[in-house]
Structures are given as structure tokens and as C-alpha cells.
Amino acid sequence: xxxxxxxxxxxxxxxxxxxxxxxxxxxxxxxxxxxxxxxxxxxxxxxxxxxxxxxxxxxxxxxxxxxxxxxxxxxxxxxxxxxxxxxxxxxxxxxxxxxxxxxxxxxxxxxxxxxxxxxxxxxxxxxxxxxxxxxxxxxxxxxxxxxxxxxxxxxxxxxxxxxxxxxxxxxxxxxxxxxxxxxxxxxxxxxxxxxxxxxxxxxxxxxxxxxxxxxxxxxxxxxxxxxxxxxxxxxxxxxxxxxxxxxxxxxxxxxxxxxxxxxxxxxxxxxxxxxxxxxxxxxxxxxxxxxxxxxxxxxxxxxxxxxxxxxxxxxxxxxxxxxxxxxxxxxxxxxxxxxxxxxxxxxxxxxxxxxxxxxxxxxxxxxxxxxxxxxxxxxxxxxxxxxxxxxxxxxxxxxxxxxxxx
Amino acid sequence: xxxxxxxxxxxxxxxxxxxxxxxxxxxxxxxxxxxxxxxxxxxxxxxxxxxxxxxxxxxxxxxxxxxxxxxxxxxxxxxxxxxxxxxxxxxxxxxxxxxxxxxxxxxxxxxxxxxxxxxxxxxxxxxxxxxxxxxxxxxxxxxxxxxxxxxxxxxxxxxxxxxxxxxxxxxxxxxxxxxxxxxxxxxxxxxxxxxxxxxxxxxxxxxxxxxxxxxxxxxxxxxxxxxxxxxxxxxxxxxxxxxxxxxxxxxxxxxxxxxxxxxxxxxxxxxxxxxxxxxxxxxxxxxxxxxxxxxxxxxxxxxxxxxxxxxxxxxxxxxxxxxxxxxxxxxxxxxxxxxxxxxxxxxxxxxxxxxxxxxxxxxxxxxxxxxxxxxxxxxxxxxxxxxxxxxxxxxxxxxxxxxxxx
Ligand SMILES: NC(=O)NCCC(=O)O
Ligand SMILES: NC(=O)NCCC(=O)O
Numbered sequence: 001x002x003x004x005x006x007x008x009x010x011x012x013x014x015x016x017x018x019x020x021x022x023x024x025x026x027x028x029x030x031x032x033x034x035x036x037x038x039x040x041x042x043x044x045x046x047x048x049x050x051x052x053x054x055x056x057x058x059x060x061x062x063x064x065x066x067x068x069x070x071x072x073x074x075x076x077x078x079x080x081x082x083x084x085x086x087x088x089x090x091x092x093x094x095x096x097x098x099x100x101x102x103x104x105x106x107x108x109x110x111x112x113x114x115x116x117x118x119x120x121x122x123x124x125x126x127x128x129x130x131x132x133x134x135x136x137x138x139x140x141x142x143x144x145x146x147x148x149x150x151x152x153x154x155x156x157x158x159x160x161x162x163x164x165x166x167x168x169x170x171x172x173x174x175x176x177x178x179x180x181x182x183x184x185x186x187x188x189x190x191x192x193x194x195x196x197x198x199x200x201x202x203x204x205x206x207x208x209x210x211x212x213x214x215x216x217x218x219x220x221x222x223x224x225x226x227x228x229x230x231x232x233x234x235x236x237x238x239x240x241x242x243x244x245x246x247x248x249x250x251x252x253x254x255x256x257x258x259x260x261x262x263x264x265x266x267x268x269x270x271x272x273x274x275x276x277x278x279x280x281x282x283x284x285x286x287x288x289x290x291x292x293x294x295x296x297x298x299x300x301x302x303x304x305x306x307x308x309x310x311x312x313x314x315x316x317x318x319x320x321x322x323x324x325x326x327x328x329x330x331x332x333x334x335x336x337x338x339x340x341x342x343x344x345x346x347x348x349x350x351x352x353x354x355x356x357x358x359x360x361x362x363x364x365x366x367x368x369x370x371x372x373x374x375x376x377x378x379x380x381x382x383x384x385x386x387x388x389x390x391x392x393x394x395x396x397x398x399x400x401x402x403x404x405x406x
Numbered sequence: 407x408x409x410x411x412x413x414x415x416x417x418x419x420x421x422x423x424x425x426x427x428x429x430x431x432x433x434x435x436x437x438x439x440x441x442x443x444x445x446x447x448x449x450x451x452x453x454x455x456x457x458x459x460x461x462x463x464x465x466x467x468x469x470x471x472x473x474x475x476x477x478x479x480x481x482x483x484x485x486x487x488x489x490x491x492x493x494x495x496x497x498x499x500x501x502x503x504x505x506x507x508x509x510x511x512x513x514x515x516x517x518x519x520x521x522x523x524x525x526x527x528x529x530x531x532x533x534x535x536x537x538x539x540x541x542x543x544x545x546x547x548x549x550x551x552x553x554x555x556x557x558x559x560x561x562x563x564x565x566x567x568x569x570x571x572x573x574x575x576x577x578x579x580x581x582x583x584x585x586x587x588x589x590x591x592x593x594x595x596x597x598x599x600x601x602x603x604x605x606x607x608x609x610x611x612x613x614x615x616x617x618x619x620x621x622x623x624x625x626x627x628x629x630x631x632x633x634x635x636x637x638x639x640x641x642x643x644x645x646x647x648x649x650x651x652x653x654x655x656x657x658x659x660x661x662x663x664x665x666x667x668x669x670x671x672x673x674x675x676x677x678x679x680x681x682x683x684x685x686x687x688x689x690x691x692x693x694x695x696x697x698x699x700x701x702x703x704x705x706x707x708x709x710x711x712x713x714x715x716x717x718x719x720x721x722x723x724x725x726x727x728x729x730x731x732x733x734x735x736x737x738x739x740x741x742x743x744x745x746x747x748x749x750x751x752x753x754x755x756x757x758x759x760x761x762x763x764x765x766x767x768x769x770x771x772x773x774x775x776x777x778x779x780x781x782x783x784x785x786x787x788x789x790x791x792x793x794x795x796x797x798x799x800x801x802x803x804x805x806x807x808x809x810x811x812x
Contacts, residue, residue, distance in 0.1 A: 084675055085673045127677065221784060228652065233652075239649050257632070258634075261675050261678050262674040265670075270538075271538065379678075
């Protein structure tokens with residue numbers, strides 16, 4: 001078993017890096033705060049006797065040798081970056097529970113056959129740089145390292161520059177390090193486990209995701225003198241499009257979701273009819289065909305609004321992540337571990353994207369979920385109990401032992 | 407007659423202060439660019455032999471003595487600040503035509519009975535600091551000087567601090583300088599004169615204006631895991647409110663207008679359901695009772711949206727400017743001047759707010775409009791012809807002579 005109270009202490013201790021007055025964390029990827037939590041994690045891994053390495057996209061790997069070094073390591077972990085209004089558990093739990101697995105094995109003097117490895121993937125959140133989960137995507141071969149290094153945040157800073165600023169541009173080539181299996185522990189970020197009184201979600205896969213960048217170009221004009229019918233108001237067009245996206249998602253209930261998370265008027269002024277609005281759109285469903293249908297419906301809605309309001313709506317898909325099934329053998333190992341520990345559990349599909357969803361294309365992969373309060377995540381009020389976090393770490397430990405000694 | 411080509415040269419010359427690549431001007435009030443155009447204006451006035459003074463809110467007054475110094479000066483002018491996407495004429499025309507009136511009278515060796523005064527009012531636009539036309543409002547007694555000095559821009563800078571930065575916090579107490587009559591030349595900023603082929607608008611008054619600050623508070627949550635019906639999305643609430651405001655304005659056609667000019671998600675992120683949105687609302691109509699009705703309808707719409715979407719919508723009115731009738735005698739003087747010059751003209755109501763609307767409460771006031779292309783204003787493409795600007799300056803000159811020598 002893992003030491004649940006030591007795990008809890010590390011969660012509280014690292015929450016100080018980017019901690020907010022409301023009890024959340026604002027630790028955007030590759031920020032100064034992210035640099036500090038990375039340093040903390042590196043030092044903790046070194047103190048636990050692990051061999052620490054950083055790849056060219058800043059992902060941290062910490063290896064614990066096994067008896068059979070010819071075997072690929074069994075890897076686990078998640079991410080230490082957060083949303084601007086992030087909580088203390090999203091990502092953090094998976095990395096720190098991974099560290100706790102190493103510490104617990106050390107304490108118990110347990111050696112494994114295969115080596116073990118805990119990983120902190122760069123930019124899982126996708127809030128500062130798009131897309132989300134970019135380092136694990138590069139590991140899996142979806143992007144080249146150079147493509148990722150060239151991505152820019154809203155201020156124009158590239159991933160390469162941001163890595164250099166915090167000193168986390170490693171020398172190890174991305175994707176060269178082999179992994180035997182990957183297991184990610186995470187809070188559910190949804191309401192199902194809590195509602196059903198289950199401690200463990202045995203995750204069978206992740207839903208599909210599309211991200212779009214949009215720009216609406218109307219015409220700036222005087223708020224006092226421009227008659228309503230003459231206006232080409234970019235904000236009113238966005239308003240209609242946002243409500244259309246909500247209707248389209250509801251029409252594909254219960255699973256589909258659509259979200260405009262960012263929207264900004266260019267050169268806003270109280271007494272100017274908005275001429276230009278930039279926005280983002282996030283669309284998800286577990287079924288690939290529904291993603292296709294929603295994209296067509298969204299484009300049609302945008303076209304209708306644009307022609308009725310005499311303005312231009314551009315909608316560019318910048319990312320599509322197909323729905324991902326996890327590896328049945330690894331899913332079974334998670335299930336067996338949870339059963340052996342006696343935790344109430346259920347099979348579940350992840351609504352959020354995770355590094356595990358990228359790893360799955362290359363490495364046998366599965367995930368473990370634990371409940372979070374009211375299903376709330378990407379919110380400073382995100383909350384999980386010490387007991388559930390400890391249960392998740394136990395299941396992770398037992399799963400890893402099964403895989404490493406099989 | 408005024409020298410139309412000299413006037414045109416000063417319009418082009420001063421357009422360089424804050425000039426944009428698209429041919430407009432971005433010269434927010436009390437910015438460095440505003441400081442530079444103020445210096446230029448002061449120097450030009452001094453070179454024309456005028457006596458220049460600055461009041462405690464930065465308003466510039468340039469006096470030309472009359473034969474009878476016991477008479478209150480006949481004043482004219484407008485403002486040199488612009489919108490972030492402003493054009494070359496809004497405000498600028500009235501100030502520079504005022505300077506041109508002084509220069510033309512000097513060239514012709516004409517003395518007037520009453521003194522003359524050209525004025526550059528601080529912060530007419532209201533884009534950086536709310537409300538609009540704040541210095542003329544303080545002159546008229548609607549606000550105390552201290553109230554205005556304490557207003558803050560989005561960055562938290564006060565008017566007092568901004569005045570100090572550019573060295574325009576004068577010693578003259580606001581409102582102590584008496585004015586005998588005020589005449590403001592301005593582009594129409596609407597489509598009527600152009601459509602009817604009139605060169606001069608004889609402005610009979612200005613419509614009423616209400617400004618609101620709004621905040622919508624929902625709940626941040628995960629874009630991938632939060633089912634659509636569980637969301638408390640502040641941006642979707644804003645979208646419904648923006649469309650409701652449009653419907654409410656259209657229901658009071660043809661004159662009513664409503665505009666959300668600023669709207670910003672707090673801590674936006676692509677994969678976070680927006681939890682908080684701040685916005686502004688501008689509502690206008692020439693009828694006071696319609697303003698009352700629209701305010702009630704807007705509050706009702708906000709309440710209905712808030713309760714249906716389980717979130718909070720705050721809507722605070724920060725400013726109300728009643729519809730203003732101008733002084734019949736000054737309106738008649740403008741009309742007579744336009745007739746004497748043979749310009750096609752019509753009576754008109756101003757859709758925009760103007761410093762003249764504030765002055766009217768204290769001083770006999772009227773305005774002169776000239777056409778602008780397609781009625782476009784608060785846009786870098788704002789355009790007026792040299793001929794129409796010259797015609798406006800001529801009518802200003804003749805009106806001023808009538809008033810000063812009466
Ligand atoms: N787990 C998580 O919140 N990932 C961020 C990427 C996403 O939006 O799903
Ligand atoms: N003339 C003008 O554009 N004034 C700005 C204040 C307003 O919004 O009407």
C-alpha cells in the first residue's frame with residue numbers, strides 16, 4: 001500500500017507553487033511557477049534514488065531500476081501544469097501518486113522485474129499553448145518536436161523560448177525512450193463516480209476532441225449613430241454562434257459537448273459597435289461520426305449567421321483527437337488491482353483528454369479515476385478526499401506491480 | 407470665409423499623432439499621443455496670438471480678445487481625443503476649424519465685439535475613462551472636479567495621474583471661466599446628410615444616453631466533462647443578453663440603439679466553461695420615456711436569463727444623460743449663417759453625445775454638422791471631404807461673427 005498521508009502532504013506542499021487565494025492553482029505550463037514545481041519534483045525524485053532526465057520538450061522522466069533492465073519500464077504519471085483557474089488535483093494527483101509509489105516501494109524494500117518510471121508530461125492543459133497534451137502527442141509521433149517547439153502562446157512566446165526561460169529544454173530526443181506500459185491516475189473531473197458511490201473508475205478510453213480557432217469580422221461603427229439594421233456587429237454574430245453551438249451539442253445528447261472558452265473583442269470600446277471578435281471552440285463526443293456531424297452543423301450555422309448579418313466568420317480546426325480505446329490487458333490489470341483492494345469500481349469513458357490518450361497509440365495504456373466533489377474541475381474549488389486519493393495510489397501501486405512482475 | 411485648404415492641412419498634419427497604418431487615429435484621451443497633439447494645438451494657438459490656458463481637468467482654452475472685454479466670450483471647439491479605432495475627423499474637425507476661424511479673422515484683420523475662444527475638451531470619447539464628455543460635464547456642474555479626477559481606466563490609472571503624466575493638470579478651476587455662447591462643428595457620424603445631399607446639418611439637440619457596467623457570474627468547469635445541462639456558462643448568458651438587447655432596441659425603432667461594446671471573459675481558457683464575464687452596455691434614444699422603458703426591459707431580460715441559467719447577472723447604470731434641446735436662438739444663428747452661404751441644409755438631432763450637449767445646460771448652445779462618408783464613424787475608415795469641412799468652417803465662422811457682434 002502507498003502512504004496516503006505522505007501523498008496528501010505532497011499535494012498540499014506543491015499547491016503553494018502558483019497557489020491562489022481561493023485555494024486553487026494558477027500554474028500555466030512553462031511559467032515560473034511551473035519551473036519551481038518541476039525543480040521540486042526533480043529534487044524529490046533524486047532524493048528517492050531515481051534517475052532523472054528531461055527531454056527536448058521538457059517532459060521529466062524519473063527511473064527506478066528493475067531486476068531485468070532489458071525490459072522496457074512500466075511508466076505512470078500525469079502533469080504538473082494547471083489551468084488559470086485550476087484546482088489542486090488535476091494532473092498533480094497522478095504525478096505525486098507516482099512519486100509516492102516509488103517512495104513506498106523503497107520503504108518496503110521491494111524490487112520489481114521491469115524498471116519503473118514516473119513521468120511529468122509538459123503542457124497537458126493546452127491553456128497557454130494549443131493543443132493540449134502536446135508533449136505526449138510528440139512522444140507518440142503525432143507531431144514532430146520542431147512543430148511543438150514553434151507553437152506560440154497569446155503573447156507570441158514559443159514553446160522553445162518558454163522552455164529556455166525556465167531551463168527545461170532537455171537534450172534527450174523526444175520519443176526515443178521506450179515504455180512497456182503506461183498507467184495514469186487522475187481525478188474523474190466529472191460527476192459519475194461520486195453519484196454512484198464508486199471509489200475507482202476503470203477507464204476504458206477517452207472521447208474525441210476537436211479544437212477550432214474562430215474570427216468574426218464585421219465593421220466598427222458608432223454606437224450612438226448607427227441604426228440597428230445597418231450594423232455588422234461581430235459580438236452579436238458570436239452570440240448567435242455560441243447559442244447555436246450549445247443547441248448542436250444538446251441535439252447530440254447526452255454525450256456531446258461544445259464550449260467557447262475564449263472570446264475577445266479586438267480594440268473594444270463602450271461606444272463602438274464591435275468590428276472584430278476572436279474566439280476558440282472545443283467540441284467533444286466519444287463517437288467519431290458525431291464529431292464529423294457536429295463539425296458540419298457548426299460550419300453551416302456559422303455560414304447562415306455570417307450571411308444574415310453581412311459579415312465574415314472564419315472557423316479553422318486546429319486539432320482533432322480521435323476517440324481512444326485503452327488496451328484491454330492494462331484495463332484488466334487496473335480492474336484486478338482495484339478488486340484485490342476491495343474498492344467499489346465501475347468501467348468509465350474519460351470526458352477529458354489525458355496524456356494516456358496519446359500514449360495509447362504507441363504503448364499499452366489504461367487509466368485509473370477517483371471521484372472529485374460535484375464533478376467540478378478546471379475550477380479553483382476542485383476537491384478530492386484524502387481517502388480517495390490514497391485509494392487511487394494503492395490501485396496504481398498494485399497495477400504497476402502486476403505489470404512489472406508479469 | 408475660412409481657408410479650407412489650410413484647415414485640411416492641419417487635419418492631415420495632426421493625424422500623425424496616433425496615426426494608424428489603416429489611415430485612422432488611435433489617440434486615447436490623456437495618452438502620450440494626446441499630449442503631443444495638445445502641445446501642437448497650444449503652440450498653434452500661441453502663434454495665432456491667442457491667450458492659452460488649461461483647467462484642472464486638462465481642457466485647453468485659447469482666447470482672442472474682443473473690443474468689449476466685458477462681454478463673455480463666444481466659444482467654439484470640440485475634442486482632440488479619439489477612439490482606439492478612431493478616424494481623422496471626429497472631434498478634430500471642430501477644434502481645428504476653431505483654430506482656422508481665429509487664423510482667418512487674423513488674416514482679414516477683423517476684430518469682434520465679444521472675445522472669441524476655441525476649446526479642446528478633455529475626454530470626449532469616453533473610451534479610456536467613463537463617462538464620455540466628462541470635462542464638459544464638470545464645466546456644466548454635473549460632476550465635481552474631484553469626482554472626475556478619481557475616475558479610473560481599465561489599468562487602474564486615475565484621470566489625475568494621467569493628467570500629471572502628460573503635464574496637463576492646469577491650475578484654472580473648472581467652470582469658473584464664463585462663456586457667452588457655444589457652437590460646436592462636428593461630422594454627423596450618421597448617414598442622413600449624405601443620403602439627402604445636404605452639406606450642413608443644423609443640429610437642434612442630442613439624444614439621451616445610458617451607460618451600464620455588467621458582470622455575469624456563473625461557474626468555471628471542465629469543457630470536456632461537464633454535461634451541457636449542468637453548465638452555468640457566463641458567455642452563453644452574455645450571448646442571450648446581447649441578443650435580447652438587440653431585440654429591445656429594434657422594438658423601439660427607428661431611433662433606439664443598444665450596444666455591448668466591451669465584453670471580456672475573466673481568466674479565459676479554451677477548455678474551461680467561462681465562469682465570469684464583464685461587459686458594458688450603451689443605450690440611446692431621443693425620448694426620455696423610451697430610455698426608462700428600455701432600462702426596465704433590459705433588467706427584466708437579464709433577470710430571466712439569470713434564473714434560467716442559474717447564474718447571477720449584475721447590471722449597474724453608471725451614467726444617464728438626458729436628451730438635450732439646443733438653444734433656439736443659437737440654432738437660428740447657425741441656420742442663418744448656412745443660408746447666407748447658400749449651403750443646402752436640414753434640421754437634425756445628434757445620435758452621438760457631444761460636449762455641446764453638456765454645455766447646453768449652462769450656456770446657449772448649438773451645433774453644426776457636415777456629412778461623413780456612409781455615415782461611418784468610430785472606425786479608421788471615417789472620411790469627410792475637404793469641401794464639406796471647409797463649408798462647415800465657413801458656417802462656424804459666420805455663426806460666430808453673428809453672435810460676437812450681436
Ligand atoms: N485532464 C484535463 O483536464 N486535460 C486537459 C485537456 C482537456 O481539455 O481535456
Ligand atoms: N461624438 C462622439 O463620438 N462622442 C463620443 C460619445 C458618444 O459615444 O456619443
